[in-house]
Amino acid sequence: MDAANQNHEALDAAARVPSAQDLETLSRQLNRPVRDVVEIGARCTCGNPLVATTAPRLSSGIPFPTTYYLTHPVITAAVSRLEAAGLMNEMNTELGEDAVLAAGYARAHEEYLAVRDAIGERSGTGAVPEIAGVSAGGMPTRVKCLHVLVGHSLAAGPGINPLGDRALAAIAEWWTTDICRCAGAWDTEGPAPSQDRSRHVKTQAVDPAIKQAERKAARAAREAAAVGTDEVSGA
Ligand SMILES: [Zn+2]
Numbered sequence: 001m002d003a004a005n006q007n008h009e010a011l012d013a014a015a016r017v018p019s020a021q022d023l024e025t026l027s028r029q030l031n032r033p034v035r036d037v038v039e040i041g042a043r044c045t046c047g048n049p050l051v052a053t054t055a056p057r058l059s060s061g062i063p064f065p066t067t068y069y070l071t072h073p074v075i076t077a078a079v080s081r082l083e084a085a086g087l088m089n090e091m092n093t094e095l096g097e098d099a100v101l102a103a104g105y106a107r108a109h110e111e112y113l114a115v116r117d118a119i120g121e122r123s124g125t126g127a128v129p130e131i132a133g134v135s136a137g138g139m140p141t142r143v144k145c146l147h148v149l150v151g152h153s154l155a156a157g158p159g160i161n162p163l164g165d166r167a168l169a170a171i172a173e174w175w176t177t178d179i180c181r182c183a184g185a186w187d188t189e190g191p192a193p194s195q196d197r198s199r200h201v202k203t204q205a206v207d208p209a210i211k212q213a214e215r216k217a218a219r220a221a222r223e224a225a226a227v228g229t230d231e232v233s234g235a
Contacts, residue, residue: 010157029071038123041155046180055123063130068151078171091143108161109140
């Protein structure tokens with residue numbers, strides 16, 4: 001562990017480095033090629049990734065507030081069950097009534113931002129003023145995506161995100177940190193996905209504004225490529 005690190009991160013610097021095999025596992029877990037993953041946020045006891053860490057600015061230039069993305073299919077499915085059962089509504093009601101919980105959740109938001117800054121620094125992204133003060137999952141005052149909160153809890157370790165911790169405890173029937181549930185959880189046969197085959201699967205919500213900005217950037221890149229007909233563009 002790096003003693004100088006004031007941030008709460010479950011994995012030390014060496015364990016955060018994604019190997020080629022980690023990236024392949026992520027794309028198999030998500031059933032699509034991954035991009036802009038700069039670190040692994042959390043790992044199974046067996047070493048497989050549980051959480052992909054994305055830099056606060058994508059290689060396309062788009063600011064990206066959601067640092068931690070839950071990738072393990074057993075966990076994402078279990079968390080989806082909690083969402084379907086209405087746990088987010090319960091939590092939102094409780095946030096409005098319990099000042100201690102609300103303060104803890106607000107602290108989790110600050111922790112998230114601090115670690116994201118550190119990740120931006122480590123990955124060479126630098127400061128991303130467009131998303132300053134904007135975290136994810138509904139923090140600091142609402143719960144909008146439990147996958148985001150559980151991803152944060154796994155990456156930060158226990159005691160940082162009270163609602164992420166609670167959601168993790170609530171899926172204990174299907175997944176716990178101490179037992180590997182990787183066997184059979186994703187397709188390990190054949191080549192890793194080279195195309196997105198997961199469009200119908202909704203787990204973590206991506207901000208529509210970001211989706212829109214990404215589409216716009218992709219369109220601009222295509223148009224720029226079409227203009228330069230004489231040269232072969234790699235874009
Ligand atoms: Zn495992």
